[in-house]
Amino acid sequence: xxxxxxxPVSDNVVWHHATVTRARREAQNGHRGAIxxxxxxxxxxxxxxxxxxxxxxxxxxxxxxxxxxxNVRHGLCGDLGFSATDRVxxxxxxxxxxxxxxxxxxxxxxxxxxxFREDRNKVRAMVQPGEFVEIYCQCPxxxxxxxxxxxLYKKARAGEIGQFTGISSPYEAPDMPELAVNxxxxxxxxxxQQVAAxxxxxxxxxxx
Numbered sequence: 001x002x003x004x005x006x007x008p009v010s011d012n013v014v015w016h017h018a019t020v021t022r023a024r025r026e027a028q029n030g031h032r033g034a035i036x037x038x039x040x041x042x043x044x045x046x047x048x049x050x051x052x053x054x055x056x057x058x059x060x061x062x063x064x065x066x067x068x069x070x071n072v073r074h075g076l077c078g079d080l081g082f083s084a085t086d087r088v089x090x091x092x093x094x095x096x097x098x099x100x101x102x103x104x105x106x107x108x109x110x111x112x113x114x115x116f117r118e119d120r121n122k123v124r125a126m127v128q129p130g131e132f133v134e135i136y137c138q139c140p141x142x143x144x145x146x147x148x149x150x151x152l153y154k155k156a157r158a159g160e161i162g163q164f165t166g167i168s169s170p171y172e173a174p175d176m177p178e179l180a181v182n183x184x185x186x187x188x189x190x191x192x193q194q195v196a197a198x199x200x201x202x203x204x205x206x207x208x
Contacts, residue, residue, distance in 0.1 A: 032105075039174065043149065057199065072090075087119070092119070115165045141166045144166065
């Protein structure tokens with residue numbers, strides 16, 4: 001059985017409506033929940049920026065959580081590889097988890113390469129307009145490769161890693177992200193200020 005977005009749904013299940021609603025959680029938090037989706041090549045600074053933005057928002061009193069690509073693959077998506085099919089499923093699962101966090105009134109920041117536009121757009125379609133904030137970490141592959149803190153590009157160039165985004169597998173940049181941040185030229189603090197301002201605009205946080 002599938003729903004209107006063609007996502008799988010188990011048979012014989014009924015949605016249970018809680019008495020503590022999203023609106024009540026958001027009122028308590030002082031801001032709306034949202035999905036802040038960082039996308040970009042490996043080494044573009046997604047995780048670094050997402051955690052720095054979370055620290056900034058946390059110090060303001062916002063309710064936040066970061067879903068990091070590597071961390072998620074230690075558990076929730078530990079059974080998935082990096083084939084095109086597995087990448088699609090990885091992002092689908094992350095999208096569903098992020099939506100649950102958002103329903104809890106949390107500003108959830110996700111840091112995933114998420115190379116395919118279609119997959120990112122499917123997550124966007126899971127929620128209402130204004131609830132999905134796409135942040136494109138814009139950084140040339142040459143700069144990402146120079147950073148290469150994990151040694152992944154070197155392995156990919158040597159043929160030791162197949163289907164590596166930017167080398168042997170494509171990356172599809174967002175057509176119209178809510179924000180594009182040049183992480184190769186701007187300082188981390190500048191990028192944090194850019195992203196935080198955009199997030200606060202969408203979430204209407206009142207704890208400034």
